[in-house]
Amino acid sequence: MKPQDNVLKLEQQLCFAVYSAAHAFNRAYKPLLDSLGLTYPQYIVMMVLWERNGQTVKEIGAKLDLDSGTLSPLLKRLEKLGMITRTRDENDERQVVISLTEQGKATRRQALDKIAPAIGHLVGCGVDDMNEMRDRVIKLKTALDGAVNHD
Amino acid sequence: MKPQDNVLKLEQQLCFAVYSAAHAFNRAYKPLLDSLGLTYPQYIVMMVLWERNGQTVKEIGAKLDLDSGTLSPLLKRLEKLGMITRTRDENDERQVVISLTEQGKATRRQALDKIAPAIGHLVGCGVDDMNEMRDRVIKLKTALDGAVNHD
DNA sequence: CATAATTATATTGTGCGCAATAGGATTTTG
DNA sequence: CAAAATCCTATTGCGCACAATATAATTATG
Numbered sequence A, B: 001m002k003p004q005d006n007v008l009k010l011e012q013q014l015c016f017a018v019y020s021a022a023h024a025f026n027r028a029y030k031p032l033l034d035s036l037g038l039t040y041p042q043y044i045v046m047m048v049l050w051e052r053n054g055q056t057v058k059e060i061g062a063k064l065d066l067d068s069g070t071l072s073p074l075l076k077r078l079e080k081l082g083m084i085t086r087t088r089d090e091n092d093e094r095q096v097v098i099s100l101t102e103q104g105k106a107t108r109r110q111a112l113d114k115i116a117p118a119i120g121h122l123v124g125c126g127v128d129d130m131n132e133m134r135d136r137v138i139k140l141k142t143a144l145d146g147a148v149n150h151d
Numbered sequence C: 001c002a003t004a005a006t007t008a009t010a011t012t013g014t015g016c017g018c019a020a021t022a023g024g025a026t027t028t029t030g
Numbered sequence D: 001c002a003a004a005a006t007c008c009t010a011t012t013g014c015g016c017a018c019a020a021t022a023t024a025a026t027t028a029t030g
Helices: A003-008 A016-034 A040-051 A059-066 A068-080 A102-114 A116-123 A127-150 B003-010 B014-034 B041-049 B057-064 B069-081 B103-116 B116-123 B127-150
Strands: A084-087 A096-100 B084-088 B096-100
Touching: A003 B069, A003 B103, A003 B116, A016 A040, A016 A096, A016 A116, A016 A127, A016 B014, A016 B041, A016 B127, A040 A059, A040 A068, A040 A096, A040 A102, A040 B014, A040 B103, A059 A068, A059 A096, A096 A102, A102 A116, A116 A127, A116 B003, A116 B127, A127 B127, B014 B084, B014 B127, B041 B057, B041 B069, B041 B096, B041 B103, B057 B069, B057 B096, B069 B084, B096 B103, B103 B116, B116 B127
Parallel strands: none
Antiparallel strands: A084 A096, B084 B096
């Protein structure tokens, strides 16, 4: 076997490891999120709004790297769930401002109670390891983004 | 702000970092895979078959953590593309054996030419860093899998 | 050996994720 | 200030992911 053949082996690939870990995270979060009635993508949209209420679709999309094709239907589902409201901006009617309802705000406390305590247990390592790993993964993502945009 | 409030901040979360990096990988691979006519999930199925030709749907699913709901339609698309054949096992007719066509085998060489050389450039780090990170991410995935199955 | 339980794959339905496109609203420019 | 360009959101179409269910084949059990 030629040496470069290893490159096409699954277990060699960082890409597959990340792909696979993302799915594993999703599976691990699912039972926790079910108790809030949210999917993971809906949950991270809620996190963006819990940090600052009243943001446009574009602002949310920039923070999550998601476009309107993903967010528009997702936000309609969150509206249907009673978590948010969608209103056109008075000054610029192109923009839609997303705001939390009282129920949407209350769900934050449920998340603090049910999800936050479970995370450390899920990932099976201490806070320091987790933070270091997070920073590395973010660096990786940044490198990938750069490679896409600049060549 | 209470200290535990940080737990619900997006930039704190390893989970979001991994989710986001997986999408970034997908975006970075896409132009490379387009030249092979494959999506990333189709590509990793091909990698499994390049390692050993003639595997059942179940075997492929076990290696990729994907179920028949995902694989059945994906494999039909690969068949339509002329990459694989799907044949019922003679001894156990419940099983479907997936085999590479000549075109499917030839695509491996294209992958070696076009994709393998680009990866190091994409991730923006050396092979050693890449390998260490891959091992850490795999450990993370294993921990997550364990947390899902045992509580 | 007939019936029950198990196994392997396929199907259906829902929700992303993203490319391509469309439709208005706003801004730029001649 | 009118036409063109740009900006923001929504829609459509396709391909995953995965839960739930269905179907057919095989194995286990009484």
